[in-house]
Amino acid sequence: MTALTITLCFTAILASSCLLGSAPERENGFVKVKKGDSLTMECTTTDTKFDNLELLARIPNKHVVMVFDKNTDSKNLGMEYSGRVTSSGTIDKLSITISNLQLNESGLYIGIYSKYDLGQQQIVKEEGCSVLLFVNDVDKTSPPEKSTGKGAFTLSEPLILIFALTACTMVIVFFLVMWVLAPKVKALCVTRADDTPREYIPVYEDMHRVRK
Incomplete structure (x- = not known):
């Protein structure tokens, strides 16, 4: 079992x-794209006091994709994502696009909002978006497969x-x-065999009577 x-x-x-x-x-936060395609995420929050939005990729180690600073309205990109990340909107509703995705970039992408709370004297963080990305390996130079019949499928x-x-x-x-x-069927068959009444077969008269 x-x-x-x-x-x-x-x-x-x-x-x-x-x-x-x-x-x-x-x-459900799952996205499947082809190699070389783009991924667009939208990070949102209802708290307008957040100062930064950090987009991280875990593939499986942590990589910084982009850090957006609200105060300076600037963004800093990770080295491997330089020239491949664009964004639009405000920090509370920011659309982020990563282009030319590669196979080794499959993983979990998380957008984290952060701000410094003066009252608590600590940094407060909140998840704004998350996507589980899977990049397919597709050979774009090879011709598409042709069906061999009317109902053919792969x-x-x-x-x-x-x-x-x-x-x-x-x-x-x-x-x-x-x-x-x-075992239960076998035991049932044996039980029925034992319980079946045996038919009485009359025996002819004793041999000595027949001889007389």
């Missing part, structure tokens, strides 16, 4: 990830894996059912 539970959970998680990744629009690797896991799950369920039910 443990193996069955793990298989079912893994199948459900993988199916959810594939559905989110295949959707043309972002859902399956992505995640979908093939889902079908394989589903098949494995069905096999596991079958063997579990057989393992549980087989």
Whole structure:
């Protein structure tokens, strides 16, 4: 039962990830783009007293994408993102676009607002936006695949894996059912065999009577 539970959970998680990744629009903070494409995020807050907005990328280590300063209305970009980041709007509603994304830039992107609270004498932070980004490797120089028939279609690797896991799950369920039910069916058959009344077969007269 443990193996069955793990298989079912893994199948459900993988199916959810594939559905989110295949959707043309972002859902639940998950975005899937092609290599060389752009990502646009919108960070918002209801607190207008924040002074800075810092966009960080965890891929998996932390990288500073951009730091926007409200007081000077300036932005500082990380070295690897120089010339690839643009922004528009005010700090409480800022749209940020990262262009020419690469495979090694897949990861979690988080926009953090910050301000210095004089009363508490400490820096107060708040998350303004977050996106889980996955960059696909696409060879744009190769021609698109052609269908070989009217109903021809291709399956992505995640979908093939889902079908394989589903098949494995069905096999596991079958063997579990057989393992549980087989002894009970056997015992039931033995019990019925013992309880079945035996038919009395009349015996002809004793041999000595027949001889007479």
